[in-house]
Amino acid sequence: MSGATTDPRMNSRRPPSRGFELSWSDPRLRALVWQVVIIGGVAGLIWYLVSNTMTNLQVRRIATGFGFLDRVAGIPIGEHSIDYDPAVHSYGRAIWIGVLNTLRVSVVGIILSTILGTLVGIARLSKNWLLSRLAAVYVETIRDIPLLLQLFFWYAVVQGLPAPRASLHPVEGVFLSNRGIKVPLLEWQDAHSWALAAFVLGWIGTASWARMATRKQEATGIRPRVWPAGLALMIGFPVLVWAALGAPFTLEMPVLRGFNFVGGLTISPEYGALTLGLVLYTASYTAEIVRSGILSVATGQWEAAGALGLRPGSVMRLIVLPQALRVIIPPMTSTYLSLAKNSSLAVAIGYQDVVSIINTILNQTGQAVEGIAMIMLVYLTISVSISLFMNWYNARIALVER
Amino acid sequence: MSSTTIGASSATRTQPPLLVAGPVAWMRANLFNSWLSTAVTLALIYIIARSLIGFVDWAFINAVWTVPKSPQGVIDPSDCRNIKGVGACWAVIGDKWRFILFGRYPFDEQWRAGICIALFIGLFVVSAMRRFWRKELALIWIATLFVIGVLMWGGVLGLAFVPQDSWGGLPMTLILATFGLALAFPLAIFVALGRRATTLPAVRWLCIVYIELVRGVPLISVLFMASVMFPLFMPVGLNPDKLLRAQLGIILFGAAYLAEVIRGGLQALPKGQYEAADALGLTYWQKMRLIILPQALRMVIPPMVNNFIGSFKDTSLVLIIGIFDLLTAAKVALAEPVWQGYSTEVYLVLAVIYFVFCYSMSRYSRGLEAEFGRSVRR
Known part of the structure; x- marks a missing residue:
């Protein structure tokens, strides 16, 4: 053993450095030549394609550049969250609306699919045989059917709803018809904004109270109760602010007038079908991730937590979940990414997301290169943002090793 | 006692x-x-x-x-x-099943497309069997895909010629998915090796940019690129076929995902294998061909099957650029005035077809995974 450490050959860790030789047996020369050949080949191919494209564009008299963004769009857009008039506003604004529509589907889809997926994942681990089998059947079936087919199915279901005059009316103010889902809308007033601000303040207050409680617990071993303070700060305080400002509460009810509804909030058939399809499809993946995450926590951890006298809820919250999250977060990131990318299937059922709008523009102007570059840029930006956020979150919950 | x-x-x-x-x-x-x-x-x-x-x-x-x-x-x-709304109308399937399954392929020649479906399924079954996991499997694949090409196109051996524009239905879905995998596979191996080539930083960056760029965008954008940008890339007057362009898009898209799967296998292999191969004095390509790839690829068969399931489902997206696959054929059948409004029945049948393919593959991959896991633990 000790002989090995005194072996003189082990003292010099690197091979003796040699000068650069112009010989094929020198790995550095070989590496250099290979790189020059490969990069040169790829660059040549790209140059060939670009020059072909340039010639083709000239032959077909297609304009280049992004000048068309300022021209009047003239595309009717059904759903726009910012002001839009096809006769006035530009292509650039139309694309921006498309981006917002994509984000609207993606964000809502991510939130809802996480909730549903977590519930199904836990249900699949349930001791109740029927519940776990049902969750398994859901996961296995939904995963093995193409999302596009599911979207078509849901769109057909939504379109098969009765006309507005005969619409389904399950709860007061809610109407289901082939024009979409109508729900009452709260008339937003200043008091509501102030109440929202009060809620945010209360949230910050609760967080600092909880932090103080933790410090006290570390010092004395007794944890002051957090929930009464939280209740008062996050619920009581905003309600008080709202009441002090006159407690305004008026709902704008959807009313049937002529052939369609007026007022209220509309969830269009396209948006509804797309969100429903995406959420159900993605939740089946999320469920498997959550299940494997919880299973990855060793049984000993549950037992040890139980032996410490923690209640089942606390075992989950304090012991199991923090460990499971470390396994869950990385695959969850790629599920979110694929949801955002899958939202581009909107084009097939007529929801005007960024792909659908740019596709229309591309057909009008013929500027395919710019259009596709913009689609790719939008999705790369969304992908990178989700990755960065999830990596930040992952680093925050990562195991701090000594 | x-x-x-x-x-x-x-x-x-x-x-x-x-x-x-x-x-x-x-x-x-x-x-x-x-x-x-x-x-x-x-x-x-x-x-x-x-x-x-x-x-x-x-x-x-x-x-x-x-x-x-x-x-x-x-x-x-x-x-x-x-009986609309109360009962199903299976008559739509009885009337349209040949169209949904084979698309616009000439009616009298549809037995050829049927044999192609059987050949594809046979190819999958043979590839799933452990005793065929050798170099000869590549030959089996090449031969089968060649026979499928002959059957679909015809024009030889007394078979009538059928242009690609008339292909459709399930054979089209299987062609897009299987040819996509078979041709993406070699590309993916090179890209995966390139991404791990530490001595070639420029090549490494090239591979990273390709993989991350493709994985960051949806398949639709790649398919749009294939359908509207590829014609611009070609020299004036040369316009490749629509199916060929879509197939190329699927290959380029699938290779990036497959490369990441293969990279997982390359990374999971113990370092000692690389060092032992170097110690034997093997060149880089000998090392990869004889030592590293046979082990690494074997290790990633289950995730590769999962990857194939994904691309099998993804081929349905070619509907958006107007290629006649299974889903497109169903949509066209439903557009007929007589059968408008019976989409639930047709979609249900399609779902069953897709489900049978995907579920059997995923069961297989899970069984394999469990078996591999056992042997590793032993």
Whole structure:
């Protein structure tokens, strides 16, 4: 053993450095030549394609550049969250609306699919045989059917709803018809904004109270109760602010007038079908991730937590979940990414997301290169943002090793 | 000692009581072990029974299986109109199944497309069998894909020529997915190796940019690129076929994902394998061909199957650029005025077709994964 450490050959860790030789047996020369050949080949191919494209564009008299963004769009857009008039506003604004529509589907889809997926994942681990089998059947079936087919199915279901005059009316103010889902809308007033601000303040207050409680617990071993303070700060305080400002509460009810509804909030058939399809499809993946995450926590951890006298809820919250999250977060990131990318299937059922709008523009102007570059840029930006956020979150919950 | 022997022999004679180890005990433990569990079980039984009865009523009891057809070939769908919403109209499948399955492929030649489906399935089954996991498998793939090409195109051996524009349906879906995998595979190996080539930083960056760029954008954008940008890339006057362009897009897209899977295998291989190969004095390509890739690829077969399931489902996206695959054929069949409004029945049948393919592959991959996991742990 000790002989090995005194072996003189082990003292010099690197091979003796040699000068650069112009010989094929020198790995550095070989590496250099290979790189020059490969990069040169790829660059040549790209140059060939670009020059072909340039010639083709000239032959077909297609304009280049992004000048068309300022021209009047003239595309009717059904759903726009910012002001839009096809006769006035530009292509650039139309694309921006498309981006917002994509984000609207993606964000809502991510939130809802996480909730549903977590519930199904836990249900699949349930001791109740029927519940776990049902969750398994859901996961296995939904995963093995193409999302596009599911979207078509849901769109057909939504379109098969009765006309507005005969619409389904399950709860007061809610109407289901082939024009979409109508729900009452709260008339937003200043008091509501102030109440929202009060809620945010209360949230910050609760967080600092909880932090103080933790410090006290570390010092004395007794944890002051957090929930009464939280209740008062996050619920009581905003309600008080709202009441002090006159407690305004008026709902704008959807009313049937002529052939369609007026007022209220509309969830269009396209948006509804797309969100429903995406959420159900993605939740089946999320469920498997959550299940494997919880299973990855060793049984000993549950037992040890139980032996410490923690209640089942606390075992989950304090012991199991923090460990499971470390396994869950990385695959969850790629599920979110694929949801955002899958939202581009909107084009097939007529929801005007960024792909659908740019596709229309591309057909009008013929500027395919710019259009596709913009689609790719939008999705790369969304992908990178989700990755960065999830990596930040992952680093925050990562195991701090000594 | 003697007392335990007596106990054991008496235990073999008497059965355990039914309430400890019987169906009743099983139900107690798994369905009714607490108040909450009992409530959940009862609620679920109610919901399942309700929906099952509703489904059986719709799909079987109230369903219309055939509709009368006049000698001129005019279909009278009034039976289906009458039961709309109460019962299924399976007559749409009976009338349109050949179209949905084979698309616009000439009716008299559809047996050729049928044989192609059988060949594809045979190819998958052979590839799944362990005893064919050798170099000869590549030859089997090349030969089968060649035969499929001959059958689909025809023009030789007395078969009538069928242009690609008339292909469609399930063979098209299988062609896009399988050729996509077969041609993406070599590309993916090179890209995966390139991404791990630490001595070639420029090549490494090239591979990273390719993989991350493709993985960051949706397949639709790549397909749009294939359908509207590829014609611009080509020299003036040369316009490659639409199917070829879509296939190229699917290959380029699939290779990036496959490369990441293969990279996982390359990374999972113990470093000692690389060092041992170097110590034997093998060149880089000998090392990869003889030592590294056979082991690394074997390790990633389960994720590769999962990857293939994904691309099998993804081929349905070619509908958006107007390629006639299974889903497009179904949509076209539904656009016929007679059968408008019976989409549920058609979509259900399609879902079953896709499900059978994907579920059998995913069962296979999971079985393999469990087996590989066992051998690693041993």
